[in-house]
Amino acid sequence: MNKKRRDFIKKTSVVSAGTLMLGTNVLGNRFKSPAYNSKRIGIVGMDTSHSPQFVEIINSLQSEYKVTTAFTTISRDFPPSVDRVEKFTAQIKSMGVEIVDSIDNLLSRVDYVLLCTVDGRLHLKQAEKILKAKKRVFIDKPMAASLDEVKKIFALSKEYNTPIFSSSSVRFMTKAKEARNGSLGNVQGAQIYAPISYEPTQPRLYWYGVHGAELLFTVMQQGCKRVRTMVTEQYHMVIGDWGAGRIGTYCGLKNKMQEYGGQVFGDKSVSYLGHYESSLPLVEAILNYFETGEIPVDPSETIELFAFLDAAQKSEEEKGDWISI
Numbered sequence: 281m282n283k284k285r286r287d288f289i290k291k292t293s294v295v296s297a298g299t300l301m302l303g304t305n306v307l308g309n310r311f312k313s314p315a316y317n318s319k320r321i322g323i324v325g326m327d328t329s330h331s332p333q334f335v336e337i338i339n340s341l342q343s344e345y346k347v348t349t350a351f352t353t354i355s356r357d358f359p360p361s362v363d364r365v366e367k368f369t370a371q372i373k374s375m376g377v378e379i380v381d382s383i384d385n386l387l388s389r390v391d392y393v394l395l396c397t398v399d400g401r402l403h404l405k406q407a408e409k410i411l412k413a414k415k416r417v418f419i420d421k422p423m424a425a426s427l428d429e430v431k432k433i434f435a436l437s438k439e440y441n442t443p444i445f446s447s448s449s450v451r452f453m454t455k456a457k458e459a460r461n462g463s464l465g466n467v468q469g470a471q472i473y474a475p476i477s478y479e480p481t482q483p484r485l486y487w488y489g490v491h492g493a494e495l496l497f498t499v500m501q502q503g504c505k506r507v508r509t510m511v512t513e514q515y516h517m518v519i520g521d522w523g524a525g526r527i528g529t530y531c532g533l534k535n536k537m538q539e540y541g542g543q544v545f546g547d548k549s550v551s552y553l554g555h556y557e558s559s560l561p562l563v564e565a566i567l568n569y570f571e572t573g574e575i576p577v578d579p580s581e582t583i584e585l586f587a588f589l590d591a592a593q594k595s596e597e598e599k600g601d602w603i604s605i
Contacts, residue, residue, distance in 0.1 A: 464546025
């Protein structure tokens with residue numbers, strides 16, 4: 281953990297409990313940034329439950345950071361967008377957030393952006409506008425609708441000299457972070473489980489499989505060599521071979537059970553990951569990134585994660601053959 285990160289955490293204290301929709305605690309913190317005087321956050325995309333959750337958590341903090349402005353598109357061929365955007369927009373508006381009619385309008389009013397559009401197909405175009413405006417942006421899952429688009433977004437980040445960050449909130453589960461940081465010694469393998477569901481307009485594993493893959497990469501880290509997939513009526517199993525006998529698996533649960541967890545095997549100990557806690561650690565990571573510009577997930581790991589998902593899809597199409605990454 282670097283000094284800036286330690287200082288950030290030291291500024292953080294719990295002030296009350298049970299007041300957020302996710303049942304998390306409210307943090308009280310103050311940020312002092314030498315680079316930015318204002319802390320206005322804009323949300324692009326109000327067709328996901330994550331958007332009102334982010335607003336409620338961030339705007340409940342005793343912090344200079346506030347979500348002030350929001351804009352949304354609607355994907356007419358994508359039911360999760362069409363069916364929910366009106367409800368979530370009303371929720372966000374009721375929390376005092378100004379609704380505007382374009383990304384350009386939003387960008388003129390904010391300092392940072394949460395790109396939460398539920399349809400990953402739109403993220404590249406939207407991210408390009410945001411990065412061109414030199415706004416630090418967090419991109420909600422899935423980062424994009426293809427590996428090529430993920431790479432293009434990172435290329436735009438370099439072109440406009442503006443860092444970006446994308447992650448599932450499961451990456452910040454306490455036990456997963458501890459395993460990554462060496463609590464079990466060197467991780468030799470992992471068995472991860474998480475929900476799986478599909479949307480016709482999205483790549484098969486990108487819509488919900490990204491959560492399980494993110495948790496797997498949190499504990500196994502980079503270096504997966506090849507992937508194979510097995511799919512039944514009950515589960516969608518992806519097996520990753522990291523080499524030297526290190527195997528990591530993600531079991532996608534098709535039974536609608538919203539459970540995230542698994543078991544991690546280290547050379548010193550073995551641990552269960554416990555239950556998913558909340559979005560609060562992700563919000564902390566986002567605000568620290570807005571504050572410092574430091575990216576908590578290396579771009580190369582995010583790219584490899586999507587290469588893993590692509591290889592898993594190819595393996596399914598090839599009836600379970602091993603596919604190299």
